[in-house]
Amino acid sequence: MEQLANSLGNATYLTLYRGSDQIGGTCIEIKQGTTRILFDCGLPLEGTQGEPCRPKISGLYKEDTPDIKAIFITHAHPDHYGLLSEVHPQIPIYLTQTAFNIITELSPLVKPNNIGGLNFKIIKNGQTVKINSLNIKAVGTDHSAPDSSAYIIKTGCKTVVYSGDIRRNGRIAFKTDDFIKQSKNADYLILEGTTLSRKRKTSASEENISLKLIRYFEQNKINLIAFSSQNLERFISVYKATRTVNKILVIDPYTAAALEYFKCLGINIPQYNWRNIRILFAPNKQTNLLRDKLKKHSVRKISFDEIISAPQKYILKANFYLTKKLFNHTKNVNLIHSMWKGYLTQKSIFVKYAKQNNIKIKQIHTSGHADTKTLQYIAAEISPKKIIPVHTQSPQKYERLFGNKILFIKDGEAVSL
Numbered sequence: 227m228e229q230l231a232n233s234l235g236n237a238t239y240l241t242l243y244r245g246s247d248q249i250g251g252t253c254i255e256i257k258q259g260t261t262r263i264l265f266d267c268g269l270p271l272e273g274t275q276g277e278p279c280r281p282k283i284s285g286l287y288k289e290d291t292p293d294i295k296a297i298f299i300t301h302a303h304p305d306h307y308g309l310l311s312e313v314h315p316q317i318p319i320y321l322t323q324t325a326f327n328i329i330t331e332l333s334p335l336v337k338p339n340n341i342g343g344l345n346f347k348i349i350k351n352g353q354t355v356k357i358n359s360l361n362i363k364a365v366g367t368d369h370s371a372p373d374s375s376a377y378i379i380k381t382g383c384k385t386v387v388y389s390g391d392i393r394r395n396g397r398i399a400f401k402t403d404d405f406i407k408q409s410k411n412a413d414y415l416i417l418e419g420t421t422l423s424r425k426r427k428t429s430a431s432e433e434n435i436s437l438k439l440i441r442y443f444e445q446n447k448i449n450l451i452a453f454s455s456q457n458l459e460r461f462i463s464v465y466k467a468t469r470t471v472n473k474i475l476v477i478d479p480y481t482a483a484a485l486e487y488f489k490c491l492g493i494n495i496p497q498y499n500w501r502n503i504r505i506l507f508a509p510n511k512q513t514n515l516l517r518d519k520l521k522k523h524s525v526r527k528i529s530f531d532e533i534i535s536a537p538q539k540y541i542l543k544a545n546f547y548l549t550k551k552l553f554n555h556t557k558n559v560n561l562i563h564s565m566w567k568g569y570l571t572q573k574s575i576f577v578k579y580a581k582q583n584n585i586k587i588k589q590i591h592t593s594g595h596a597d598t599k600t601l602q603y604i605a606a607e608i609s610p611k612k613i614i615p616v617h618t619q620s621p622q623k624y625e626r627l628f629g630n631k632i633l634f635i636k637d638g639e640a641v642s643l
């Protein structure tokens with residue numbers, strides 16, 4: 227079959243332009259005949275602050291004659307979509323509604339990303355898109371970005387599965403299980419391995435995060451918690467813990483806007499006007515950009531004076547303004563950091579105030595990526611013929627963990643499937 231396909235000029239090639247031995251910046255191409263499709267179009271993590279660094283991909287960029295038929299994005303993290311700002315505006319870009327909302331509406335409130343005017347196409351997880359002879363199915367997975375997708379690609383004679391970023395410790399772990407079921411016995415599994423280079427070997431569940439938070443939230447202290455507004459699962463963990471101790475969660479307009487952009491996921495997504503939620507209009511850039519929405523939000527507005535009159539009643543989502551103002555009034559604060567530990571650098575306002583006030587920061591977090599055991603489970607259950615390492619700093623660990631079916635592909639190398 228393979229020889230026949232080759233002789234017909236329909237040979238299929240896989241190229242990892244980036245991601246074979248690094249976390250982030252993923253760009254994967256599947257080419258059959260003259261049809262070239264990209265999966266993810268990311269910036270390296272260290273590159274997200276500066277100029278976009280472009281891998282050599284012909285027919286992709288603004289100034290090229292477009293030759294990529296489509297781009298499929300797995301989820302709205304910049305290490306998977308950040309390079310889109312360089313892409314030719316005619317190339318169709320497929321992604322879920324939530325990923326689209328985050329990339330085009332929510333993220334630009336923090337930092338402009340020059341992604342407007344691109345040719346976005348919304349797909350739903352479960353949907354198959356046919357592009358010439360390739361059938362590409364988006365399948366929902368559990369990850370820290372809401373509405374993430376993996377892709378199952380049928381080339382005619384081969385099935386290639388790309389995990390995207392994946393885990394099985396969130397509340398929607400069942401989605402990853404469904405993805406496993408649909409991917410069984412694939413020919414190739416392109417599998418992320420983010421956590422393989424990390425010291426912590428097991429990841430707690432999101433439910434467990436909620437339980438840990440309750441232990442601090444029930445103390446007679448004010449709780450200041452840092453977490454990403456774009457991480458819906460974490461918001462739910464914090465909100466559930468807040469409701470359990472019957473306190474009030476104080477968010478900012480940016481987080482309220484995020485929840486509205488996630489509304490497309492269903493009626494069970496908490497919104498700013500749900501019980502035990504108030505909004506502090508922190509005077510910052512995001513509040514200013516969201517001024518049209520503030521009128522609506524004002525029904526839940528809370529002032530800083532109201533908070534400080536009974537501080538132990540509130541769980542405060544941290545931002546620069548609030549953290550600074552709070553420490554001018556009280557030191558009786560639980561500082562909870564519910565994000566990746568790597569963000570706690572000397573530049574962090576949490577680190578500054580923890581030092582100044584001799585407070586220990588409580589790190590309560592779990593990864594958006596599968597731990598080693600879960601990766602082994604996913605690989606064993608899918609049981610593909612070959613596993614291709616991606617999004618990892620430890621490709622050399624794959625053989626020991628998943629057996630002798632590893633296909634190592636270097637960045638830029640095209641491998642015939």
Ligand SMILES: [Zn+2]
Pocket residue numbers: 301303369371391594
């Ligand atoms: Zn991610």
